[in-house]
Amino acid sequence: MAKQYDFLFRLLMLGDSGVGKTCMLRRFTESEFDPSHISTIGVDFKMKTLEIDGVKVRVQIWDTAGQERYQTITKQYYRRAQGIIFVYDITNEPSFLHIAKWISDVEEYASDKVQRILVGNKSDEEPMRRVTKTEGSKLAGRYGMDFFETSASSSSNICESFTHVTELVLQDHKRDVDNLLGSLDDYLDKVTLEEEKGRQDNEENSQKTCAC
Numbered sequence: 001m002a003k004q005y006d007f008l009f010r011l012l013m014l015g016d017s018g019v020g021k022t023c024m025l026r027r028f029t030e031s032e033f034d035p036s037h038i039s040t041i042g043v044d045f046k047m048k049t050l051e052i053d054g055v056k057v058r059v060q061i062w063d064t065a066g067q068e069r070y071q072t073i074t075k076q077y078y079r080r081a082q083g084i085i086f087v088y089d090i091t092n093e094p095s096f097l098h099i100a101k102w103i104s105d106v107e108e109y110a111s112d113k114v115q116r117i118l119v120g121n122k123s124d125e126e127p128m129r130r131v132t133k134t135e136g137s138k139l140a141g142r143y144g145m146d147f148f149e150t151s152a153s154s155s156s157n158i159c160e161s162f163t164h165v166t167e168l169v170l171q172d173h174k175r176d177v178d179n180l181l182g183s184l185d186d187y188l189d190k191v192t193l194e195e196e197k198g199r200q201d202n203e204e205n206s207q208k209t210c211a212c
């Protein structure tokens with residue numbers, strides 16, 4: 001059967017328990033919002049296909065448990081992620097302060113090339129806000145990440161944030177392919193030049209032989 005997509009990328013969601021990772025993922029993949037909080041056990045994943053600039057990208061999004069007790073399990077998923085979404089809750093300051101810890105874990109366990117974005121979720125809860133947009137944006141800037149405020153409840157910026165991290169992974173992948181093709185071109189040019197030089201040397205040698 002023909003493949004239904006051009007690329008398959010793995011994304012990972014990280015952040016404290018209760019910040020809304022599962023709700024964001026359900027909103028993105030199933031357009032649903034469930035206000036109950038059932039803590040994720042270990043890890044879970046959902047798939048979705050996106051079309052970016054005519055390229056079909058299938059994303060496998062891993063939703064990790066925020067609870068400390070599952071971290072030995074969840075850390076095993078860091079290495080294979082190509083994109084990471086760090087999530088905090090704008091109504092919960094500790095979840096924002098813990099982002100530095102999540103980032104340091106990723107720096108320790110994930111690939112150096114992993115693409116990352118920062119998300120402040122629950123932007124619909126404005127009266128309960130404890131972390132300003134400027135604080136979120138500054139933290140993201142400090143780590144060289146793009147920043148979004150989302151709401152799984154109202155759906156604000158959900159599609160934009162998942163699509164953006166996928167675009168970053170796709171761009172990085174294309175850069176790798178271009179570099180590989182560039183090296184292949186250089187190699188083929190070198191081989192052609194050497195063959196050309198070999199032919200010329202042979203011709204010169206045979207002319208010399210004839211003259212004798």
Ligand SMILES: Nc1nc2c(ncn2[C@@H]2O[C@H](COP(=O)(O)OP(=O)(O)OP(=O)(O)O)[C@@H](O)[C@H]2O)c(=O)[nH]1
Pocket residue numbers: 015016017018019020021022023024034035036037038039040041064065066067121122123124125150151152153154
């Ligand atoms: N108001 C509001 N509530 C939200 C939003 N997203 C999630 N919630 C609520 O926050 C609670 C926790 O959401 P979950 O998605 O289960 O949180 P989680 O980060 O996956 O938690 P763990 O699985 O324990 O790591 C639930 O009661 C949700 O209804 C949002 O955008 N706005």
